[in-house]
Amino acid sequence: MNILVINGSPKGRASNTYRLTQAFLEGIKQALSEDADGKGKEDVGRENVSGVHVEELMVNRMEIQPCLGCFSCWNKTPGKCCIEDGMEEVIQKLLWADVTIWSFPLYYYTVPGGLKNMIDRQLPMCLPFMAEREDHVGNGSHPARYDMSGKKNVVISTCGFYTAEGNYDGVRSLFDHMCGRNSYTTIFCGQGELFRVPEVAKRTDEYLAYVRSAGREFARGGISGSTGKALEELLYPKEVFESMADASWGIDKESGEKETDTLTFTRQMAALYRKESYEGKELVVEMFYTDLDECYQIVLGKEGSRVLKDGFKEATTRIETPVTVWKSIAAGEIRGDEALMRHLYKVKGDFSLMINWDKYFGSYGRSADEAEEIQRAEGGKDGNGKGTNMNIMLIPWIVFWVAVPINGYAGSLAGIGACVLVPLLFYQYKKTFYDILTGVLVTGLSVAVLVGAPERIVLSLSYFVFGVMWAVSCLRKIPLTACYSMNNYGGEDALRNPLFVKTNRILTLLWGILYLLTPIWTYFLMGTGIGGFTGAVNSVLPVFMGIFTVWFQKWYPAKVAGG
Numbered sequence: 001m002n003i004l005v006i007n008g009s010p011k012g013r014a015s016n017t018y019r020l021t022q023a024f025l026e027g028i029k030q031a032l033s034e035d036a037d038g039k040g041k042e043d044v045g046r047e048n049v050s051g052v053h054v055e056e057l058m059v060n061r062m063e064i065q066p067c068l069g070c071f072s073c074w075n076k077t078p079g080k081c082c083i084e085d086g087m088e089e090v091i092q093k094l095l096w097a098d099v100t101i102w103s104f105p106l107y108y109y110t111v112p113g114g115l116k117n118m119i120d121r122q123l124p125m126c127l128p129f130m131a132e133r134e135d136h137v138g139n140g141s142h143p144a145r146y147d148m149s150g151k152k153n154v155v156i157s158t159c160g161f162y163t164a165e166g167n168y169d170g171v172r173s174l175f176d177h178m179c180g181r182n183s184y185t186t187i188f189c190g191q192g193e194l195f196r197v198p199e200v201a202k203r204t205d206e207y208l209a210y211v212r213s214a215g216r217e218f219a220r221g222g223i224s225g226s227t228g229k230a231l232e233e234l235l236y237p238k239e240v241f242e243s244m245a246d247a248s249w250g251i252d253k254e255s256g257e258k259e260t261d262t263l264t265f266t267r268q269m270a271a272l273y274r275k276e277s278y279e280g281k282e283l284v285v286e287m288f289y290t291d292l293d294e295c296y297q298i299v300l301g302k303e304g305s306r307v308l309k310d311g312f313k314e315a316t317t318r319i320e321t322p323v324t325v326w327k328s329i330a331a332g333e334i335r336g337d338e339a340l341m342r343h344l345y346k347v348k349g350d351f352s353l354m355i356n357w358d359k360y361f362g363s364y365g366r367s368a369d370e371a372e373e374i375q376r377a378e379g380g381k382d383g384n385g386k387g388t389n390m391n392i393m394l395i396p397w398i399v400f401w402v403a404v405p406i407n408g409y410a411g412s413l414a415g416i417g418a419c420v421l422v423p424l425l426f427y428q429y430k431k432t433f434y435d436i437l438t439g440v441l442v443t444g445l446s447v448a449v450l451v452g453a454p455e456r457i458v459l460s461l462s463y464f465v466f467g468v469m470w471a472v473s474c475l476r477k478i479p480l481t482a483c484y485s486m487n488n489y490g491g492e493d494a495l496r497n498p499l500f501v502k503t504n505r506i507l508t509l510l511w512g513i514l515y516l517l518t519p520i521w522t523y524f525l526m527g528t529g530i531g532g533f534t535g536a537v538n539s540v541l542p543v544f545m546g547i548f549t550v551w552f553q554k555w556y557p558a559k560v561a562g563g
């Protein structure tokens with residue numbers, strides 16, 4: 001397949017639109033490469049993948065002259081323009097290409113001037129005679145000098161307003177006339193300038209993943225409905241984008257004066273506030289940039305956010321950071337939680353705002369891989385939304401501990417029953433290693449009681465085994481409690497947070513120690529008259545431990561964050 005890319009952006013390769021075009025090309029190459037020899041992504045980037053030949057024309061480098069309107073290409077030298085610049089070569093490439101990708105920014109609701117010159121200079125490709133159009137686009141046309149049937153056109157463009165909708169009527173009209181209505185593929189994207197902002201790369205990368213999917217689908221026949229829909233979605237909601245865009249100029253909206261870079265940066269951060277997260281009380285985030293000695297407050301309210309330069313309010317949470325560190329975090333160069341662990345910045349006041357950062361300053365969008373995976377999957381369904389559930393691991397143990405002291409035989413059967421029934425919940429929850437291990441251990445202990453092992457020993461041993469499971473999990477990369485409490489902290493992403501993992505490691509160890517000690521009094525209790533209540537007695541300490549856990553998981557991260 002011969003593909004010609006015409007990049008009409010005056011910025012050349014630094015163009016926002018060109019990034020979309022590159023992603024689209026990658027998609028085409030992926031599809032053709034996969035279809036040809038079953039190979040995957042690794043082939044992408046080669047110029048010639050499974051018969052894909054790509055030629056690129058950078059309009060900004062070509063100095064194509066405007067048409068002189070002399071019609072000599074029709075009457076004096078049919079098919080040949082009188083101006084000798086690069087246009088002859090452009091026409092040859094248009095004839096060579098099976099697919100032409102027109103890539104350009106929207107300028108004054110149409111194509112940029114340089115590209116318009118190139119389009120005007122295609123006149124030698126037409127014959128001078130008057131003709132009717134079969135598709136009834138406009139009135140009158142000229143027949144093509146060359147056979148262009150079977151050639152495909154793709155139009156990719158970004159624009160600066162929040163949406164492409166309603167802004168591309170000029171472009172559509174031009175390409176309807178040039179290529180024929182509904183005879184070309186389009187990707188029009190608003191908020192184009194965001195493609196050069198590293199702080200919002202998560203969302204723009206997600207969009208680029210959809211463009212890649214579109215390229216793949218185009219190579220296989222046409223862009224699917226679900227991908228087309230994803231491409232039409234706004235990168236950010238209108239008001240979020242517009243306040244980000246307004247802030248990006250670094251000019252005070254009221255005075256028109258230039259602002260400091262740090263204030264501009266703070267305003268852009270404030271623009272990402274999700275007002276749906278408002279819970280009846282204004283929150284105040286104080287940003288103190290330690291290297292510049294500048295301080296601003298972001299007030300998070302019901303109607304949106306605002307930035308204070310003075311007249312400060314009482315801060316809910318104060319972040320003390322060098323601006324360089326915070327910018328690196330915002331650009332995704334370092335993880336915020338990792339920087340916190342390395343004491344690169346400090347947090348004072350209410351730490352829960354930090355824990356729920358994504359809730360307030362939403363990281364809009366999915367990761368590019370996730371987005372692509374969804375588009376690849378038929379129907380675009382995300383089947384991976386299951387969380388874990390600690391009860392699945394705890395229930396068999398609790399049944400065993402409560403029931404066996406009351407009646408060894410019935411209690412053991414109840415323990416085995418729990419191990420058999422609880423896994424039915426896996427249709428709704430994601431299973432963990434500890435859920436499976438629990439099933440094996442509780443079944444083994446129950447069988448031991450059934451075959452006549454002394455209940456007093458088996459029960460004491462069960463607490464010990466349970467304690468070992470917790471304590472040993474501290475030596476693994478992810479400690480036991482983290483596998484479950486991650487559900488409250490953004491899912492598996494929390495497992496990459498070193499502070500979260502460390503907090504859980506400490507808690508898991510403390511719980512492990514509690515259960516390693518429990519066999520001591522269990523053994524003695526089982527020998528007394530209240531042996532049947534051992535399960536109930538052994539629930540008292542965990543209740544206190546549970547209260548401690550709730551407190552510790554807030555207190556410890558806040559202590560580390562405060563430096």
Ligand SMILES: Cc1cc2nc3c(=O)[nH]c(=O)nc-3n(C[C@H](O)[C@H](O)[C@H](O)COP(=O)(O)O)c2cc1C
Binds near residue numbers: 104191
């Ligand atoms: C001269 C000029 C005219 C523009 N006209 C429009 C316009 O009419 N509508 C719009 O939404 N954006 C307009 N923009 C914004 C660009 O379309 C937008 O910044 C685009 O993402 C730039 O893409 P590029 O990096 O590929 O050149 C204009 C920009 C310039 C410089």
